[in-house]
Amino acid sequence: ERARLHRLRHAPCVTLDGQHIDLLANIELPSDAQVALEAGAVGVGLFRSEFMFMNRGGRLPDEEEQFRGYRTAVQALNGLPVTIRTIDVGADKPLDRMSTHELRHEHTLNPALGLRAIRWSLSEPEMFGEQLRAILRASTHGKVRLLIPMVAHLREILQVRQALEQACRELDEAGHAYAQVELGAMIEVPAAALMLPLFLRHFDFVSIGTNDLIQYTLAIDRADEAVAHLYDAWHPAVLQLVAQTIAQANAAGKPVSVCGEMAGDPAFTELLLAMGLRSFSMHPAQISSIKQRILRTDARQLAGLVEHVLASDEPQDACVAWLSRARRLT
Numbered sequence: 036e037r038a039r040l041h042r043l044r045h046a047p048c049v050t051l052d053g054q055h056i057d058l059l060a061n062i063e064l065p066s067d068a069q070v071a072l073e074a075g076a077v078g079v080g081l082f083r084s085e086f087m088f089m090n091r092g093g094r095l096p097d098e099e100e101q102f103r104g105y106r107t108a109v110q111a112l113n114g115l116p117v118t119i120r121t122i123d124v125g126a127d128k129p130l131d132r133m134s135t136h137e138l139r140h141e142h143t144l145n146p147a148l149g150l151r152a153i154r155w156s157l158s159e160p161e162m163f164g165e166q167l168r169a170i171l172r173a174s175t176h177g178k179v180r181l182l183i184p185m186v187a188h189l190r191e192i193l194q195v196r197q198a199l200e201q202a203c204r205e206l207d208e209a210g211h212a213y214a215q216v217e218l219g220a221m222i223e224v225p226a227a228a229l230m231l232p233l234f235l236r237h238f239d240f241v242s243i244g245t246n247d248l249i250q251y252t253l254a255i256d257r258a259d260e261a262v263a264h265l266y267d268a269w270h271p272a273v274l275q276l277v278a279q280t281i282a283q284a285n286a287a288g289k290p291v292s293v294c295g296e297m298a299g300d301p302a303f304t305e306l307l308l309a310m311g312l313r314s315f316s317m318h319p320a321q322i323s324s325i326k327q328r329i330l331r332t333d334a335r336q337l338a339g340l341v342e343h344v345l346a347s348d349e350p351q352d353a354c355v356a357w358l359s360r361a362r363r364l365t
């Protein structure tokens with residue numbers, strides 16, 4: 036059994052109809068990169084860099100320390116892509132208690148709608164510059180992709196581009212080497228999903244953050260128990276945004292991945308394949324069971340069923356519509 040699992044882990048991930056699927060890992064700390072590789076990931080699809088800034092007793096990592104952390108992950112992946120998401124603090128993930136930055140969050144009325152993720156980074160240009168420089172420097176050690184969380188405005192994209200150019204100039208001055216990195220956006224705010232064709236012109240790739248996309252589409256606080264029963268990935272509005280994002284990115288020839296919980300949930304594997312998704316990023320522990328499903332799926336055969344699911348008027352109906360039809364085919 037152990038030998039079988041080992042073979043499965045490192046076997047290619049191909050559907051019955053011959054589609055190659057990338058299974059990537061979500062990681063939180065540089066040391067997780069090794070775990071991702073051992074689980075059979077062909078890259079890191081989401082490195083939640085904010086975890087390097089949390090639980091540190093008040094002292095935040097400077098450019099040098101961040102550089103060493105990113106480099107550790109990049110070197111472990113040995114040429115496979117490492118997608119580093121810039122710091123996504125705010126809401127459920129406050130920065131270190133003692134730091135001055137945290138103080139600006141204490142008075143936030145509604146953290147999920149407040150100064151979080153890229154909004155926060157753009158309001159802290161010095162820290163953002165440090166992070167960008169550290170990531171750019173690590174890019175000389177392998178394949179690094181830069182991922183921006185919670186993009187909602189075109190202006191934010193342009194500001195990130197400017198910050199990147201400035202970081203490159205500073206590295207030139209300091210005599211540090213760096214390589215070109217691809218720039219991608221998390222699609223996790225409905226505005227970004229609705230504006231995708233425009234946004235795609237400015238990004239090399241996109242990654243759908245279903246956790247926040249559900250939260251913001253349905254206006255359900257992810258962390259609020261009182262409305263947890265309404266937080267439903269099967270909601271047709273959510274599925275429509277996901278399907279549309281995948282289709283539009285594919286049509287534009289830009290890589291698209293899902294890195295929210297939906298990617299590691301076996302209930303959605305066939306549906307996402309049928310929508311045209313060819314890249315999934317998840318917790319390393321979920322990779323082998325998702326892979327087993329993919330190996331048994333005929334993505335082309337299922338593709339025609341997606342419209343029935345999207346036409347459902349209730350999450351429950353969408354789920355039943357999908358499961359009953361997909362089961363009849365497999």
Ligand code: PEP
Pocket residue numbers: 081083123223243244245246247248294295296
């Ligand atoms: C998401 O929102 O789906 C996501 C992957 O990001 P996080 O869970 O870190 O907000």
Ligand code: MG
Pocket residue numbers: 184223244246247
């Ligand atoms: Mg998110």
